[in-house]
Amino acid sequence: MLEQITQFFMNYGIWGLFGMAFLDSFILPIPPFFMQIAMSLFDPDSAMRFATVAFTASILGAPIGFMLGKWLGKPLLxxxxxxxxxxxxxxxxxxxxxxxxxxxxxxxxxxKVFTILSGVFNYSLTKLMLFAILGRGLKFFLIGTLFHFYGKHAKILLDDYLELTILGAGALVAIGWFVWSRRRKRYS
Structure with missing residues (x-):
């Protein structure tokens, strides 16, 4: 079923990527970066455009997930x-x-887990959008940059080092957040 959903979106090219990334922010069970990788593999010269489309759509969908959490998730919870x-x-x-x-x-x-939970637990929509821009931007543009500079060889890098890269980048993001939150508390 997941393969059929992915194939459906692949049939629409860049608009399918936009739709998948948009819907991933609040309902779709398939992360769009798999489609971004597949499209970048076929056309590495357009990798940064694919990253921009996926990033933009994901950010546009985040407030919908937030509102769904606020309207439906909170009463259900x-x-x-x-x-x-x-x-x-x-x-x-x-x-x-x-x-x-x-x-x-x-x-x-x-x-979608984080956009919906943000609405459920009255998290700030402004903060959600800020952190979504940072995190989603890092994710989509890291993949886009790899394909932009390494072309089809980026797939080999992702296959061999994706887990390590995600752990390393996740650790850097966590350290950055920790330092930022400490400084914010110190100056508050």
């Missing part, structure tokens, strides 16, 4: 969980939401 658990989860997301959204926007974890 309140019906399923005791109020003390909901209050605790809301408190934890407000304390650690910055790191969760920033790291989640970059990692292969479905982005």
């Amino acid at each position: 309140q019906k399923l969980l005791p109020p003390k658990w909901t209050a605790l989860a809301t408190e934890q997301f407000s304390k650690n939401g910055d790191a969760a959204v920033l790291i989640g926007a970059f990692t292969p974890i479905p982005f």
Whole structure:
């Protein structure tokens, strides 16, 4: 089924990539970077354009995931969980939401999880968008840059080093967030 969904979007080329990245932000179960990689493999000269399209669509879809979480997720959560658990989860997301959204926007974890949870737990839409821009930009443009400079050989690099690259970049993002949050607390 996932292969059929991916093939459906592939039939529409760059517009399919846009649609997949947009829908990934709030409903689609398939991350768009797989399609971005496939398209960049066929046309490495357009890799940065593909990165821009996927990034833009993903950012445009983020507020929809946020609103779905606010409108549908919150009432559902309140019906399923005791109020003390909901209050605790809301408190934890407000304390650690910055790191969760920033790291989640970059990692292969479905982005919709973070956009929807942001709405459910009353996380700041402004912060969601800021961290989505940073994390999603890093993710899509890292792939685009690899294909731009290495062409079809980038696929070999991704196959051999994708996990290590994601862990390394995720660690750098986490360290950056930690330093930023420490400085923010110091000057507050």
